[in-house]
Amino acid sequence: MAEIAISIQKVNKHFGDTHAVCDLDLDVPRGSLCGFLGPNGAGKSTTIRMIMSIIYPDTGSIQVLDSSALKNKDRIGYLPEERGLYRKMRVGEFLEYVAKLKGMQISELPAHVREWLNRIDLPDVYRKRCQELSKGMQQKVQFLAAVIHEPELIILDEPFSGLDPVNAQLMTELIRKMNDNGATIIFSTHILHQAEQLCDRIFLINKGIKLLDATLEQIREQFDPRTLLAEPLDGDINLHGIEGVRDVRQMHDSPAMEIELSEGADPQEVMGKILAAGPMRSVELRRLTLDEVFIRQVAAGVGEQAAEVAREELSHV
């Protein structure tokens, strides 16, 4: 069994009448890169703040690196959702200050900070004041403040929000690299397809309730859509009569058709039959997106109405 970096057991948190987190159980294996997903207001930031011991659960227990975040602050890097900088402080001075608070030795700091600034493509900002930086640059400096001490556990709350695609890509690569070097990384996002590209493990949460906790492989197995996508060259082709096909739907935004397979039908066999039925531009096995998994889980757990709300929320992302 893999070592556990974070263990959350039966955690509940209320804010007034709002039940922000309900009976949450969660284990984050060491060395994993986990996405903590859910729409806005799902309870992600509250859970992360409890993990960081910034706020405390009403009931339940949280173990971080075999103890608590309070005792392991120097081993944890944290990028909060609400983050800022000292506007008048110089970038180098700010990063050195944060690194010192994280227990780094003073002698090695300036060189270390300059090296990291180079890594995030900000080699010339060491002596600039934080208020002189663009918003994107400030976000990169904030990210750097979370990881400057190269911790073994990194918790990033919405790390990509507000970043342009180039900087988001740079950040993604840095996260991957730190994970490759052995760091356990959790990041929260409400943009599910981002997590799909980066994570090896997913936690889905909605209205404080855990909907899913699995690796991407497990999710793909669990949520086999049993659906094919076929785009015929001739639009008049009829696929309804093919054995193993339960239903055929024309997609709204493309000339492709969505073909739902019958119970027990072999996708490979059905694909062969479709190709034999007429000229095709493409036939592929469809994969369910995390958005769809999320909506299905909401529907299964809370009901269709809630799923419709979740669909609406995701469409606004």
Next chain:
Amino acid sequence: MSKTITVAWREFKQTVLRPVFIIAVLGIPLLIVGVMIIAIVLTVQNKQPPLVGTIAIVDPSGEVSAAAGIEFGRDQLDRDQTEQIEEAQRRAQERFEGGPEAVPSIVDAEEPAIRIVRGVVRIDIESVSEADQATISSLTERVRNGTLIATAVIPPEVIELPDPAQRERPKFTLHVAEGVDSDHISLIERRIGQAVVRVRAARADLDPEQAMAMLRRPEAQTSRALKSGEDAREGEGTRVIKQLLPAVFMILLWVSTFTTGQHLLMSTIEEKSNRVMEVLLSAVSPLQLMAGKIIGHCGVGLLIALLYSSAFVVAMIVGASLDESLRRVLVPMDLVYLAIFFFMAYFMVASLMAAVGSAVSDIREANTLVTPVMLVMMIPWMLWMPISQAPNGSLATLFSFIPPASPFALIIRRAAEEPIPAWQMPLAIAWGYLCVVAMVWMAAKIFRVGVLMYGKPPTPIELLKWIRYS
């Protein structure tokens, strides 16, 4: 502990190295001293416009006019340097062939008799013997149109020898032109009054000079009989400094604690409004953060107190080299008490400011909570006079035990001349530091909850609830 020190050092450095701080702490006192020096220089140079003109004295006897000439002349002779005296004599000689000795006797309405030349006053005296209403009205009219600067009407009974049983003083009237300033009016009143006394002395067959000399009060040379067996002389200047000392200490304490309390408040609000608070809390606990901030700003306050008190001590040492009695005004123990009360006052103010700063999201919201704190901070200013006057009165004793006014009340009492009852000082200090512990504890409770709270600022009742949170 090292994290607390790291926070403290940043707070200290970021405050002390800011141009605003340097200007405020060093610039403003320098500015005040500069303005005082300029004011003194201007006063010494006597830039006040001179009083030049003629005063008519309605005096049928003519004696007061003559004596007034001497009085205005004596004013000149008493106060001026030898060179100026010689100048006055030379001018008098030029004008009167009889020489300076003849000056008092030559007073004539036809020929304005006495011309006194000096920086402030140059007066011609016109003696008027007719005291009828028409003459007085005409003279008043001349004052109104500016040809006279004043008219004094001296009734005959004023120069008569006074009855010792008569308590009410006889009066003369003085009409003064519109543009004459109050200092000059006082001078004219004083000199004419003295002229009347001079005439009375002459009428009583006394030598006027001797009579005037007799009226001069002797100067007391006071000294304190110390328990050590010595006698220490105490001049008027020393006494004034002793009276001002409680205010000096109170202001020093107030400025150093209040200024730093303000900085602490602003820095906490800045961290909340810039959303840097949560970044910090991922590295340090709220208690470490608050402790670091309080210690850092305590350093700032100490720096201010050291700068100002050093300047004060240097001034006192220089003063003591000129006047030995000043050596006893400031004793080393005063500085020890200043340190004791500084820490007491600072931690009280700092805990209030840290609590308020953590509870609000930006400076606009802070106003509602800061206003009561500001009012509390004004209490020492209201206490200064009553406590200085009655350092062992019930008001002084009461406020010595009410935080955060207690350290200010105690330092005023300590610096006052009347000794505090022996039991009160240690008890008040012990109680004050107990209150410090309680206030810091409550501030820590509020700080821990407040730093993560955004939105509507809390009401005082909500703040009390925060204190009760575990």
